[in-house]
Amino acid sequence: MPTCFIHPTTLSIIGTSKGLRTALEGCRKAAKENDPVLFQGEIGTGKLLLATYLHDEGAQHDKTLYVVDCAQPHGIIQKLLSEDFNINYFEFLSGGSFYFREVASLSLEDQKRLYHFCLRIEPLKIRIFLSSSQNIHFLMLDKAFDQNLYRYVGQWEISIPPLRQRKEDIPLLIEHLIENLNLRLRKSVQGLTPQAEQILTSYRWPGNIEELEQVLTRAILLGNEPYISQRHLRGYLLSSDYENTINDVMPLDRMEEILLKSALERYGYTLEGKKRAARALNISLATLYNKVKRYNLNE
Ligand SMILES: Nc1ncnc2c1ncn2[C@@H]1O[C@H](COP(=O)(O)OP(=O)(O)OP(=O)(O)O)[C@@H](O)[C@H]1O
Structure with missing residues (x-):
């Protein structure tokens, strides 16, 4: 069975970085519309979490968000893309949202089928979310992503930066x-x-x-x-x-802070520990105290 995901009532989206704030702002704007949305970002960056947030903020909020994993070779996606699939099966999802995870892992042929599936279910007024950890723009340049599907979701695109950039x-x-x-x-x-x-x-x-x-x-x-x-x-x-x-490579003062922390961890934060740390770092005890204060390194 596919994953059926009923939205949680309280979501914790943690972070204050500009990248995350921009993505959240994008979700809030997109929540006012009903168009399809493309979520892009490396694996595990929070694409589904943000889609859940958008779903919760939008007109679909009291309906189900239904997750289909396109990366599962023998999952529901294959049944759903077959031409004789009866779309009435999804009547229960009417007014809710569909989330197609890792859409770029589908073959070009299946991407075309997905595009037609999205058109077929339009009468059910189900909002479409697509996610991809691969850059769809690059795939388009390589002709490895279906143009129609791209145009279909191209209007709303929400990108989440990788954690190392925030x-x-x-x-x-x-x-x-x-x-x-x-x-x-x-x-x-x-x-x-x-x-x-x-x-x-x-x-x-x-x-x-x-x-x-x-x-x-x-x-x-x-x-x-x-x-x-x-x-x-x-x-x-x-x-x-x-x-x-x-x-x-990092700024010298950051490196200094790391070395100080590491020496204090090894020898301890007691007076005796600090004396030994100062000796190991070849600095005076007074200098060590100054640096501990500067980097706020007291335990
Ligand atoms: N900003 C955040 N605050 C709190 N938890 C987060 C945040 N971002 C992601 N997570 C958590 O990290 C995990 C992975 O998030 P999520 O499944 O949304 O990522 P994804 O990009 O959709 O993953 P995949 O690439 O595998 O499809 C989840 O448990 C999610 O709740």
Whole structure:
């Protein structure tokens, strides 16, 4: 059976970045219309979450949002695209929304069929959402996306930037996800050590928020400690990306802050620990205190 997704009554969309705010603003504007909408963004960036938000804000809000995954080779999509499919099957969805996930994973032939399916169900007044993690504009240039389908959804396009381009959202998302995971997994994790936080903020997140959620879930399940530390993350982040995190070119003062944090984590925040950290960094204790104050590094 396909996924049938009844919209939640309260949605938590976390983040303050410009990219996310622009996407939300796009949803609010699009919610006033009934035209099809294309959601673009890398995997796990929150396309379905934003479509749910748009659905909730629009005229469809008290109806169902129905998700069809086009990337599933033997899913409902194949039945739905067959010419003899009886569209009356979807009468129950009348006035609601259809969300076709990963539409670019369909063959060109199936994209054409999807376009005709959308036209056939028009009398049911179901709003159409398409999502794609591939850039549809590039696919169009390569003639790998159906022109009619593109024109059909081209009017409203909402793009969500990858997490690495909106790093200011990462700490907020971490806090939100830990809170949710604590409830779900009956744990009481309080947060991350500064070094673990630094790793998660610098990491490239190829799988975006979905990956962040998975990494935190594993760390919480296996860590069994009040704070998630670097130790709990190793092995979960893709190793090459993890290395990039460490080797990334970054401003010198940021690098200094990271090295200070790492020394304090290793030797501790006590007076004795600070003395040892200062010795390891080859600076005086007074300089270390100044820098701790400057970067607000007290535990
Ligand atoms: N801004 C956000 N605030 C809170 N949670 C978020 C946010 N963005 C995404 N998530 C969460 O991350 C997970 C992935 O989001 P979602 O399924 O919407 O991504 P997607 O881009 O549609 O994924 P896919 O590419 O696999 O289709 C979900 O659990 C979602 O609730």
